[in-house]
Amino acid sequence: MLPRRLPLLAIPVAILVLAQPAFAHEQVGVTGGLVSGLLHPLTGMDHLIAMVAVGIWGAQLGAPAIWVLPITFPLVMAFGGVLGVLRIPLPMPEVVIALSALVLGAAVAARLRVPFGAAAVIVGVFAIFHGHAHGAELPSAANPLAYGVGFVVATGLLHLCGIALGTLSRWPAGERLTRGLGAAIAALGCYFLAVSLGGVA
Secondary structure: OHHHHHHHHHHHHHHHHHHHHHHOOOOOHHHHHHHHHHHHHHHOHHHHHHHHHHHHHHHHHOOOHHHHHHHHHHHHHHHHHHHHHOOOOOOOHHHHHHHHHHHHHHHHHOOOOOOHHHHHHHHHHHHHHHHHHHHHOOOOOEOHHHHHHHHHHHHHHHHHHHHHHHHHHHOHHHHHHHHHHHHHHHHHHHHHHHHHHHHHO
């Protein structure tokens, strides 16, 4: 039943991705802030894969993590977004964002089992840096609150996609697929980490 619904879950994300070129110019006001916020998490591969990994890992860990981790990430990310809007600096944000893809992807690939509290802390720390990056790139003419709502909603949709993929692990073929996706996310995280460390150097 669930595999048949996967295409439906992908539709809203696909629409947002395909709509991106139409909104290439800076958006203004509340509507512009909402559109910019919705599109922003989809324009950076490092953000996108880490957010999907959160959903997959939550599904692998099961209840309550399957729902609490994807709720924790956007809420804490919103706090990080405020820090970014206020231009409060965080140490090496791009490095930590790349590291988040590496760590979360590796957790999915290894089907890492950790206490729920530890998983929430890991996700929460990474969420602050992802939110900070979103907030720091707020378009100057956009409404900050609408922008924040947009990137939180888009993040939630990416988590839902991850949850849908993660629930496939109840079948042997789905287990191999999700762990393979985790390995691919971790490999991309290694690449982004190398790029960001090269930029820092």
